Amino acid sequence: MSQSGPYLEPATLVRREFLPPGFWYLTLRAPQIAAAAKSAQFVALDLPGTFMVRLPLGIYTVQDDTFSLLFQEWGERTRRLASLAEGTAVSCIGPLGNSFRLPEERTTRATLVAGGLGVAAMWLLARELHNAGMDATILLGARSANLLVGMRELQIFGFPLDVCTDDGSSGFRGTVIQRLQALAPPGVLYGCGPPGMLRALCAYANDHGITCEVSLEETFGCSLGTCWGCVVPVRRGCPQGTGYPRAESETRSFDVARVCADGTVFRAADLVWQT
Amino acid sequence: MADVTVPQAAPAPDLSVRIGSATLRAPVIAASGCYNKGDEFGRLTDVGRYGAITLKSITRYPRLGNDMPRLAMTPAGLLNAIGLQGPGLDHFLHHVAPALQDVPTAVIASAAGFSVDEFVTVAAALDGLPNVVAIELDVSCPNVEREGRCFAADAASLAQVVAAVKQRVRLPVIPKLMPNVTDIRPIARAAQDAGADAISLINAVRGLVIDVERAQPVLANAAGGLTGPAIRPIAVHAVWEAAQVVTIPIIGMGGIAEGTDALEFLFAGATAVAIGTANFRRPDVHLRVLEAIEREMFRRGCRRVGELTGLANPGFAGPRPAAGL
Ligand SMILES: Cc1cc2nc3c(=O)[nH]c(=O)nc-3n(C[C@H](O)[C@H](O)[C@H](O)COP(=O)(O)OP(=O)(O)OC[C@H]3O[C@@H](n4cnc5c(N)ncnc54)[C@H](O)[C@@H]3O)c2cc1C
Ligand SMILES: Cc1cc2nc3c(=O)[nH]c(=O)nc-3n(C[C@H](O)[C@H](O)[C@H](O)COP(=O)(O)O)c2cc1C
Ligand code: FES
Numbered sequence: 001m002s003q004s005g006p007y008l009e010p011a012t013l014v015r016r017e018f019l020p021p022g023f024w025y026l027t028l029r030a031p032q033i034a035a036a037a038k039s040a041q042f043v044a045l046d047l048p049g050t051f052m053v054r055l056p057l058g059i060y061t062v063q064d065d066t067f068s069l070l071f072q073e074w075g076e077r078t079r080r081l082a083s084l085a086e087g088t089a090v091s092c093i094g095p096l097g098n099s100f101r102l103p104e105e106r107t108t109r110a111t112l113v114a115g116g117l118g119v120a121a122m123w124l125l126a127r128e129l130h131n132a133g134m135d136a137t138i139l140l141g142a143r144s145a146n147l148l149v150g151m152r153e154l155q156i157f158g159f160p161l162d163v164c165t166d167d168g169s170s171g172f173r174g175t176v177i178q179r180l181q182a183l184a185p186p187g188v189l190y191g192c193g194p195p196g197m198l199r200a201l202c203a204y205a206n207d208h209g210i211t212c213e214v215s216l217e218e219t220f221g222c223s224l225g226t227c228w229g230c231v232v233p234v235r236r237g238c239p240q241g242t243g244y245p246r247a248e249s250e251t252r253s254f255d256v257a258r259v260c261a262d263g264t265v266f267r268a269a270d271l272v273w274q275t
Numbered sequence: 276m277a278d279v280t281v282p283q284a285a286p287a288p289d290l291s292v293r294i295g296s297a298t299l300r301a302p303v304i305a306a307s308g309c310y311n312k313g314d315e316f317g318r319l320t321d322v323g324r325y326g327a328i329t330l331k332s333i334t335r336y337p338r339l340g341n342d343m344p345r346l347a348m349t350p351a352g353l354l355n356a357i358g359l360q361g362p363g364l365d366h367f368l369h370h371v372a373p374a375l376q377d378v379p380t381a382v383i384a385s386a387a388g389f390s391v392d393e394f395v396t397v398a399a400a401l402d403g404l405p406n407v408v409a410i411e412l413d414v415s416c417p418n419v420e421r422e423g424r425c426f427a428a429d430a431a432s433l434a435q436v437v438a439a440v441k442q443r444v445r446l447p448v449i450p451k452l453m454p455n456v457t458d459i460r461p462i463a464r465a466a467q468d469a470g471a472d473a474i475s476l477i478n479a480v481r482g483l484v485i486d487v488e489r490a491q492p493v494l495a496n497a498a499g500g501l502t503g504p505a506i507r508p509i510a511v512h513a514v515w516e517a518a519q520v521v522t523i524p525i526i527g528m529g530g531i532a533e534g535t536d537a538l539e540f541l542f543a544g545a546t547a548v549a550i551g552t553a554n555f556r557r558p559d560v561h562l563r564v565l566e567a568i569e570r571e572m573f574r575r576g577c578r579r580v581g582e583l584t585g586l587a588n589p590g591f592a593g594p595r596p597a598a599g600l
Pocket of ligand 2 (some may be wrong): 553
């Protein structure tokens with residue numbers, strides 16, 4: 001069995017592709033990270049400039065000794081990454097974080113629910129399900145048809161791709177959650193996307209008693225689990241939580257977990273959504 | 276420096292430093308709150324090259340910490356409001372402390388508290404844990420017994436807590452001061468007079484970032500502590516001023532990201548330096564800093580790293596080791 005990392009490895013940008021209207025698809029060569037990457041894991045990139053912390057991005061696809069990233073220009077670090085020339089080496093730490101757990105029963109039908117760039121966490125999961133000989137449906141959601149990404153890379157697994165757009169410009173008109181409600185309940189759910197979508201997905205799963213795992217994002221500092229800057233509330237007793245005893249003066253009834261090191265994947269049943 | 280004599284076969288430079296009764300193998304320390312006990316960084320770099328690792332500040336009772344968001348980036352800085360999240364003393368002693376014996380270098384345990392009693396209880400319990408060679412006091416919390424005035428901003432309060440801890444603790448005691456004071460000198464003097472074996476300078480600088488679009492502070496806690504290169508000149512100045520009024524060692528920190536940054540602190544009067552935020556970007560930052568210190572020692576013909584301390588500070592009050600061999 002190969003070691004699982006994480007590694008501090010220079011990654012060489014071998015290919016950059018702009019996907020209109022505003023996404024980037026970059027391929028980087030980093031043999032150790034590529035070999036170890038599992039679903040929902042991410043890399044932390046050190047970009048040239050006066051940035052205090054690394055940029056966390058999900059590992060999208062993996063091929064041979066390369067992996068790819070799918071992102072948009074959110075702010076300065078993603079802008080800087082998009083501007084790098086092919087051939088540039090970037091210091092990378094990865095793969096980081098835990099992974100989605102495959103169902104124990106091979107006959108369980110999985111539904112993967114991706115909102116927007118949340119699709120970045122789904123390719124490796126689809127590959128793992130495919131390699132395990134399992135069946136899956138992929139729900140892809142975006143505001144509008146031109147913002148749909150990921151279909152090109154995801155279709156190689158042969159799983160049905162069910163597209164939803166808020167404005168109906170492609171596929172089902174409505175959100176992925178509305179689409180989910182219209183379908184027969186799946187055996188297991190996996191999700192990644194904006195917080196509102198994940199919250200609704202977890203509510204749906206919990207209401208229907210369906211096992212559901214979601215990959216979360218937060219503002220990261222260290223990306224490694226040492227700064228405690230990226231926590232989310234989880235149910236007390238959740239094995240991913242701190243397990244600290246509750247102080248007498250503590251009014252909050254939940255525990256917390258670090259998204260970077262205890263996640264990014266959490267079970268819907270363990271998450272506590274604050275208003 | 277034109278006429279630096281380069282020894283033919285240079286003896287290995289002596290990087291060790293003394294902090295009270297503790298000897299550290301190197302003058303570079305991992306700062307509190309940024310490193311856990313080194314397990315995570317140990318998978319990426321040689322943590323054992325650090326002279327010591329400072330643990331996250333431990334409080335008497337468990338703390339869940341602040342709500343999210345807890346972090347915001349600023350130009351050359353990082354604003355954090357973690358809220359002293361931690362297991363509390365009892366849970367720490369049972370679940371974390373035993374593993375300290377596996378840390379590949381010395382450990383500085385950090386105690387935080389909201390009253391003198393809390394500090395004493397926590398510090399006394401940390402004294403004697405495996406690998407722990409000194410106790411740092413995170414005195415940047417409000418003192419509930421003195422109208423919430425921050426220990427580090429009130430010389431009398433600080434002196435009281437240091438003296439009380441010294442009575443109960445055998446290991447060197449290192450209060451960690453805050454730059455948010457009008458004059459750091461009387462505070463540093465009060466720490467020394469109360470029996471501190473060394474002082475750490477500086478803790479994070481108070482700051483606040485507003486999200487203009489939402490017209491709200493970015494952090495859930497509103498205010499936070501600013502760290503990183505943005506605060507380095509503030510930190511170097513604090514070390515410079517304190518080094519003119521105390522003779523105990525100073526551990527300098529705040530914005531060290533490169534070797535030359537660490538030299539600034541040593542030249543200002545620090546005996547050792549600590550690195551926090553820069554680890555996040557470069558897990559091997561301490562190796563670069565050590566290399567730069569060694570290079571500087573070689574360039575100046577120093578055998579012991581202590582010879583660099585206070586070089587730039589004409590008012591340096593600490594012990595100045597004889598230069599050269
Ligand atoms: C584990 C993990 C995996 C990630 N994977 C991906 C990925 O595969 N693809 C991708 O595009 N992004 C991904 N992100 C998000 C990305 O890391 C952040 O968007 C990051 O803040 C961008 O850094 P920046 O310096 O470019 O922008 P920043 O300066 O950090 O942010 C710029 C502005 O955009 C806003 N913003 C940032 N992120 C988001 C967001 N996700 N949703 C809404 N507003 C936001 C900020 O509030 C800020 O105002 C991931 C984040 C995490 C934690
Ligand atoms: C995320 C984070 C958490 C911190 N937590 C603590 C803490 O618990 N106790 C403490 O004394 N200092 C804490 N600090 C302050 C650092 O130890 C250090 O004094 C400060 O960050 C300045 O150094 P730097 O610029 O190298 O980070 C923390 C800093 C950061 C960034
Ligand atoms: S980002 Fe530092 S603990 Fe998660």
